[in-house]
Amino acid sequence: MADDEDPKEYRWETGYEKTWEAIKEDDDGFLEASVAEIIQRAKRKRQQNKQVNSKLGMMRHLYVVLDCSDAMSAQDLKPTRLLCTLKILENFIEEFFDQNPISQMGIIIMHNKRAERICDLGGNFRKYIKTVNGLTKTALIGEPSLQNGLELALKSLKLLPSHASREILVIMGSLTTCDPSDINKTISMLKHEGVRCSVVGLAAEVHVCRQLANETGVDPPPAAVCLESSLIKMGFPHQMIVEGTEEPLTMCMCHVDSTEEGSKLTTGGYYCPQCYSKYCELPVECRSCGLTLVSAPHLARSYHHLFPAASYREIEFDNQSLNCFACQKIFSEADKQVYLCSNCQQYFCLDCDIFVHDILHTCPGCATNPTTFQMFQSQM
Amino acid sequence: MQKAQNKLAIMACHSKISKFVYPGPGKPLDIRQVDGQYEVFTLVEKTVKQNLMKILTTETSTVYTESLLAGTIAMALCYIARILRTKTPGLKINSRILTVTGSGDSASQYMNYMNVFFTAQKQNVVIDVCALDQHLSLLQQGCDITNGLYLRIPQIQGLLQYLLWVFLPEPPVRQKLVLPPPVKVDYRAACFCHRELIDVGYVCSVCLSIFCKFSPICTTCHTVFKIPGPLTVKSKKKKIKL
Numbered sequence: 071m072a073d074d075e076d077p078k079e080y081r082w083e084t085g086y087e088k089t090w091e092a093i094k095e096d097d098d099g100f101l102e103a104s105v106a107e108i109i110q111r112a113k114r115k116r117q118q119n120k121q122v123n124s125k126l127g128m129m130r131h132l133y134v135v136l137d138c139s140d141a142m143s144a145q146d147l148k149p150t151r152l153l154c155t156l157k158i159l160e161n162f163i164e165e166f167f168d169q170n171p172i173s174q175m176g177i178i179i180m181h182n183k184r185a186e187r188i189c190d191l192g193g194n195f196r197k198y199i200k201t202v203n204g205l206t207k208t209a210l211i212g213e214p215s216l217q218n219g220l221e222l223a224l225k226s227l228k229l230l231p232s233h234a235s236r237e238i239l240v241i242m243g244s245l246t247t248c249d250p251s252d253i254n255k256t257i258s259m260l261k262h263e264g265v266r267c268s269v270v271g272l273a274a275e276v277h278v279c280r281q282l283a284n285e286t287g288v289d290p291p292p293a294a295v296c297l298e299s300s301l302i303k304m305g306f307p308h309q310m311i312v313e314g315t316e317e318p319l320t321m322c323m324c325h326v327d328s329t330e331e332g333s334k335l336t337t338g339g340y341y342c343p344q345c346y347s348k349y350c351e352l353p354v355e356c357r358s359c360g361l362t363l364v365s366a367p368h369l370a371r372s373y374h375h376l377f378p379a380a381s382y383r384e385i386e387f388d389n390q391s392l393n394c395f396a397c398q399k400i401f402s403e404a405d406k407q408v409y410l411c412s413n414c415q416q417y418f419c420l421d422c423d424i425f426v427h428d429i430l431h432t433c434p435g436c437a438t439n440p441t442t443f444q445m446f447q448s449q450m
Numbered sequence: 451m452q453k454a455q456n457k458l459a460i461m462a463c464h465s466k467i468s469k470f471v472y473p474g475p476g477k478p479l480d481i482r483q484v485d486g487q488y489e490v491f492t493l494v495e496k497t498v499k500q501n502l503m504k505i506l507t508t509e510t511s512t513v514y515t516e517s518l519l520a521g522t523i524a525m526a527l528c529y530i531a532r533i534l535r536t537k538t539p540g541l542k543i544n545s546r547i548l549t550v551t552g553s554g555d556s557a558s559q560y561m562n563y564m565n566v567f568f569t570a571q572k573q574n575v576v577i578d579v580c581a582l583d584q585h586l587s588l589l590q591q592g593c594d595i596t597n598g599l600y601l602r603i604p605q606i607q608g609l610l611q612y613l614l615w616v617f618l619p620e621p622p623v624r625q626k627l628v629l630p631p632p633v634k635v636d637y638r639a640a641c642f643c644h645r646e647l648i649d650v651g652y653v654c655s656v657c658l659s660i661f662c663k664f665s666p667i668c669t670t671c672h673t674v675f676k677i678p679g680p681l682t683v684k685s686k687k688k689k690i691k692l
Contacts, residue, residue, distance in 0.1 A: 129655060172658070301652040301664055301675045306638045308649075340637075343649035352637075361650070366639030367595060369658045370564035376657055376670055377561055396528030398470055425531050429572060432565040434528055437521025438468040443559060 110420060130173040131191060131230055132166070132237045133223035134159065138181040138205070139214040141244035141273065151243045151272055152210060156202050159241075163202065167195040171371040172353050172364055176226065177201060178219055182212035183248045185219040191226060193353045193368075214242065216278065217249035220256050220267070227265055236265045242279060243272040253278060261286050305361045307340035307352065322350040323357050340365075374431035382409035382423050394419040396426070396434040411435050413442045459529060460498055462505055463522040470529075471501040517553040519589070520562035523577070527569055534573070546576035546598070548617050552583040560588065560640045567592040576621050580613065582606060587638075587647070594635045597621065601630055642670065 136159070138152065147154040166175060174191040175198060189201050220238065227236040238260070247253070260267060260282075267286040269279040319335040339348040345359040353364040387408045393400045394408075395416040401408060409423040410416070416435030418426070426433055436442040460472040474497050481493045530545045537543060547570070555563070570577050570592070579589045581602040593600040603612050616629055638647040641662040652661045657671040667674055 300655050301661070301668075302655050303650065304653045304660075305650045306648065308635075308638050362653075364653075365637035367564065367567070367591060367637065369639060369653065369660065370560075371568055372658055373561055374565055376659070393475065394528075396525050397532035398473075398475075398529060399532055421532065421535060422528050425528060430524060430527060430565060430569045432520070432524050432562045434521055434524040437524050437559075437562045438463065438518050439521070440465055440518065443518055443521060443562065 129234050130170050130237060131175075131227060131234050132173065132239060133176045133178055133191075133227065135178045135180060135185070135219040135223060135238060135240045136205075137214045137241055137243045137272075138179040138208050138210055139212055139244045140210055141214075143210045144243065144273075147272065152208075153206060155241055155243075155272070156205055160199055160202050163195055163198050167193070168371065171368040176223070178222055179205070179208065180214035180216070180219045181208070181210065183215045183218070185215060185222045187222060187226075194351055213246055213248040214244050215249055216240070216242070216247035216282075217251070217253045217256050220253075220260060220282075224256070224260060224263065224265060228263060236263070238265055238267045240267065240269045240279070240282075241272070242269060242276065245273050245276055247276075247278065257282050257285050302362060305343045305356070305363045306366055307342055307349070307363050320348050323347045377431075379426055379431050379433045380411055380413045380436065381427065382411050382418060385410050385417075391417040394422055396422040414439045457533070458494065459526070460494075461522055461526060462502060463517050463519060464505075465517055467505070468518060468522040468525055469501070469505060470525075471505075472497045474501045516556055516558075517551060518559065519549060519551060519553070519555065520559045520566050523547060523549065523566045523570075524562065527566065527573065527575065530575055531573065544576075544620060544622075545574075546578060546621065548578045548580065549589065550580045550582065550613075551586070551589075552581075554584045555586045555588040556645075558645060560645070563588050563592060567595045570596045578617050580609075580617060582609070590635055591637060599624070599629065 136155070142150070142152040142155070144151050163175065166173065172193065174193050175189075175195075176187065176191040177189040177198065178185055178187050180186075188205070189198060192198075219240065223238050227238075230236060265286060267282050269283050271279055320339070321335055322339050336350065339350050340352055340363065341348050342356045342359065342361055342363055344361050345356065347356055347358045349356075349363065353362065353368055355362050384407050387401060387405050389401075390408060390410075391401065396418055399419050399421075401417075401419070405419060407420065409418045409420065411418065411433050414433065414435035416433075418435070422434075458472065459470060462469055462471045472494055479493060479496050479500070481489055481496065483489055484492055526547050530547075533545070534543060567577065569575075575596065577589075577592050577596045577598040579586060579593050579598065579600045581589070581600070585602055586600075590600045592598070599616060601612060601616055603609060619627060638649060639651065639660050640646060641648050641651055642659045643661055643663070643665075646662065648660070648662050652664055653659070654661075654668040654671065654673060654675075656673045657668065659668055659670040661669075665675075
């Protein structure tokens, strides 16, 4: 972020120097084998670079501040800037909640010199996707006000406890901002509160955006460095199951004082294990006793960061095994390398190696072996 | 075998090994039509019988109570991933995994189960569970996560009926059927220290490890915690039993 003004080329570009020299024709004059090998090597390399890193700081609180001004109707991104942004934002939300399961997100839009909060901080990603889909029909009018957007986000981020990380992501299509007072004061306040702001500019670079990002961007990313760590008491609600009886009709605490839709008497729900208040969705903070209520899968989604599967050793294929242990693919001449798990001593093919370490995070060989099924790399 | 294009793979597992029973390792058996039966049926039947026999006869030592189901599902997911990789582009495949088990699911495989369920969810693989004996709370969570069906069958005599009526229809068809009502899912977590299911626990804010008691240092990420002040409980009411 900060070294952009450096006249040298970007750091990430150096990896692609003289790539054409690495490609060699094979005996028949084809390039495919060589290219496939390079891809293979890159995939492996990426995996090995992944280190066992248990400091995560995953309770992120993020406000997405979206520009909905006139400038977003430009058609340089297809079909329009807004529609393109919303489509990508949808993927972002899904990924965000996939990787940060108990984090919270809120959405603010800026149009007509005002900022409007569309969604409060919350953890229900379906709701956000629905809201983002609904935004396609927003009227794109006037100028955005960066200051108003930031202030509104700050107002609700301020109230969070010290162990939570706070972030704002601004998506700007406009080159101008129309602010009521000095934006530098807002920026220094954000800095003081430890809110990390990032800006995605859809048009040319705007100085104030860069300044905002530079001033507030704490590098390294909002991990445990600056935050207090603490053990947080949490409840894992479960539904009441009384054999043979229907659950009583009750009102959930989330809708008890609203008159909108959803405030109905229902039978199911999640009950706080401490005070037995009922909620219709998780994660939520109990309104009566303050306990954070989550469901176990919310937390479990991130455990693979803590306990990654053991990495495999690359071995020249020499008929060590008939087929890949996991996917049953029969090894042939085309498989130059096979992959050996050092824990369970099973052989895998390249595709399974990548699938296991990128997505599954459990070694099928280890998990089916009574002596190794609880082994992970971090314990070695 | 509702459609000729459908593909089936059967795996067997107990506490020591997990193996593909059909399609088995090596060449497919040589099958001739018997009594006018569809050849594929004969092939499946013969292969399954033969391979199951092998597994059951080789295992002689004590078999523990719990099968390593998570690993078996992991293998199945790798298998499905391979099918998806090698399919003709444009072809849509609805893949699902049916687990029929009589063993329990203890928290010792918790991590493996969770990894498997989230992978299935990502890959759009439905996991169905047919429990023959005990109630399986972890696998039930898996069904809920992947939109599968969980059924603990009340009578073992009716197993075939349940399999045919409940688990055979494809997920898109299921919405139109009257199936056993969804069971309430128990979403309690297992603590890292004793692997027991808990109602209220302490969670490390850095790495999200779960502990059943307060400890000053996280055993997973070695973070030192500050000692909490008095908890801000507004009013202590007596627990109301519902």
